[in-house]
Amino acid sequence: xxxxxxxxxxxxxxxxxxxxxxxxxxxxxxxxxxxxxxxxxxxxxxxxxxxxxxxxxxxxxxxxxxxxxxxxxxxxxxxxxxxxxxxxxxxxxxxxxxxxxxxxxxxxxxxxxxxxxxxxxxxxxxxxxxxxxxxxxxxxxxxxxxxxxxxxxxxxxxxxxxxxxxxxxxxxxxxxxxxxxxxxxxxxxxxxxxxxxxxxxxxxxxxxxxxxxxxxxxxxxxxxxxxxxxxxxxxxxxxxxxxxxxxxxxxxxxxxxxxxxxxxxxxxxxxxxxxxxxxxxxxxxxxxxxxxxxxxxxxxxxxxxxxxxxxxxxxxxxxxxxxxxxxxxxxxxxxxxxxxxxxxxxxxxxxxx
Numbered sequence: 001x002x003x004x005x006x007x008x009x010x011x012x013x014x015x016x017x018x019x020x021x022x023x024x025x026x027x028x029x030x031x032x033x034x035x036x037x038x039x040x041x042x043x044x045x046x047x048x049x050x051x052x053x054x055x056x057x058x059x060x061x062x063x064x065x066x067x068x069x070x071x072x073x074x075x076x077x078x079x080x081x082x083x084x085x086x087x088x089x090x091x092x093x094x095x096x097x098x099x100x101x102x103x104x105x106x107x108x109x110x111x112x113x114x115x116x117x118x119x120x121x122x123x124x125x126x127x128x129x130x131x132x133x134x135x136x137x138x139x140x141x142x143x144x145x146x147x148x149x150x151x152x153x154x155x156x157x158x159x160x161x162x163x164x165x166x167x168x169x170x171x172x173x174x175x176x177x178x179x180x181x182x183x184x185x186x187x188x189x190x191x192x193x194x195x196x197x198x199x200x201x202x203x204x205x206x207x208x209x210x211x212x213x214x215x216x217x218x219x220x221x222x223x224x225x226x227x228x229x230x231x232x233x234x235x236x237x238x239x240x241x242x243x244x245x246x247x248x249x250x251x252x253x254x255x256x257x258x259x260x261x262x263x264x265x266x267x268x269x270x271x272x273x274x275x276x277x278x279x280x281x282x283x284x285x286x287x288x289x290x291x292x293x294x295x296x297x298x299x300x301x302x303x304x305x306x307x308x309x310x311x312x313x314x315x316x317x318x319x320x321x322x323x324x325x326x327x328x329x330x331x332x333x334x335x336x337x338x339x340x341x342x343x344x345x346x347x348x349x350x351x352x353x
Contacts, residue, residue: 002340004333009248009314010262012325012332016341019224019242020052026206026223027056033210038062038081040201040221043323045348046332047075049224062201062219066094067351073102075347081105081131083168083201083219085113085141091353092120095128105129105165109142114156121161129165130156131199134184136169137176146184153193166195170219171202172209181214204233227322228281232272238281243322243332245280247298249309258288258309260298260317267317268324269293281318285309290317 004013030037039053040062050061050072060079063069069080080102086095095117098104108114108130121128132152135142143149149167156164167184169177181198188195200209201219203226209218222229225243226236245267251259263269271277279290279298287304298317302308309315319325326332327349334342 004246004335004338004340005314007246007333007340009246010260010266011246012329013244013246013335014225014332014344015242015244016334016336018240019049022224022226022240022242023053023056026220027053027058029207030209030218031057035209035215036197036217038199038217038219039224040064040083040219041068041072041348043221043224043326044332045071045326045346045351046344047072047077047347048342048344050075050077053224059217062221065352066091066098067353068348069102069104070094070098071348071351073098073104078102081107081199081219083107083131083133083170085109085133087113087116092116096120096124096126099124099126099128103129105131107131107133107168108152108156109133109135111152111155114152114159114162118159118161126161128162130162131165131168131197132156134167134169134180136180137173138169138171140170142169146180146187149184150187150191150193153188153195154191157193164193164195166197166199168197168199168219169201172200172205172212172215172218174205174208174211178212178214181212185214203230204235206235222322225322228272228318228320231281231318238283238318241318243319243325244283245317245319245325247315247317249311249313249315252309252311255308256301256303258300258302260290260300260315261296263293263295263297265295265328266325267293267298267319268321268328270321270324272320280320283316283318285315 036059133142199217200215203220203222226241230236247260289301292299
């Protein structure tokens with residue numbers, strides 16, 4: 001058996017015990033509060049991990065792009081929600097082909113999106129379940145008011161080729177989501193429509209979803225690994241971070257500066273969202289600050305460290321955003337008790353179309 005010490009760096013490792021505990025914790029929470037859990041696979045992009053989530057009790061999966069959904073349908077996943085507006089002839093053709101292999105539901109926030117899906121579905125002799133996406137505070141995609149949610153739901157209900165499934169939002173906002181959903185559901189009920197699924201999303205909000213009575217489904221992805229952003233947000237602890245990027249100190253140009261053997265091509269260039277900017281957390285040197293990245297170098301400020309690493313010393317970095325790291329690497333290494341147990345190919349890596 002290969003030891004983690006024998007791995008060439010930089011390398012992405014997954015602490016299997018931590019990941020398994022994260023999967024159990026989220027599923028137990030949702031089960032306890034009678035909330036369907038539909039994990040988002042964009043974090044890991046690995047069918048084998050999604051199978052662990054399904055075995056724990058997940059009800060289907062969420063994909064962000066068609067390419068991801070195609071990989072997971074091929075791997076045997078039969079209930080897939082694509083939480084993204086699908087536009088264009090080529091994508092709609094792929095959606096129809098995919099819908100012959102698995103139950104695919106999609107999101108839409110405009111008549112244009114609904115019309116395109118409906119036209120393609122009519123030509124293919126299919127009916128596609130559609131969730132109305134609602135902007136409940138993120139300022140991204142989604143209808144802008146409960147009245148618009150009703151209008152789009154009514155359009156879906158009367159259009160051949162699509163069926164109204166329910167409402168979805170991302171991220172769930174503890175302030176904006178409850179009043180938006182409550183009003184939208186009242187309007188739908190008054191119009192004789194039922195939202196069978198009301199789906200919220202996001203890891204930072206996960207442990208408060210039960211406080212929003214309208215939500216009966218939750219989508220989260222980052223929780224499976226966690227990262228420095230979820231720690232900074234107070235959603236997880238460093239001990240609950242399963243993705244750990246093993247790197248090596250390749251230079252000590254000055255007393256207070258170290259250089260690691262990976263930069264933006266290894267860890268991405270995302271800074272912490274929730275606190276003072278820095279590019280990841282070094283477990284062995286918590287006072288160190290990764291303050292700059294280039295493509296293949298990470299610059300580390302050691303000024304606050306009482307003990308400082310030597311050239312050749314391996315370190316463990318918790319990345320800021322684990323989802324992006326997954327998309328940068330062909331493989332991740334599953335480790336238990338310091339020993340390599342499994343090597344997973346990141347099968348949906350790079351599938352952004």
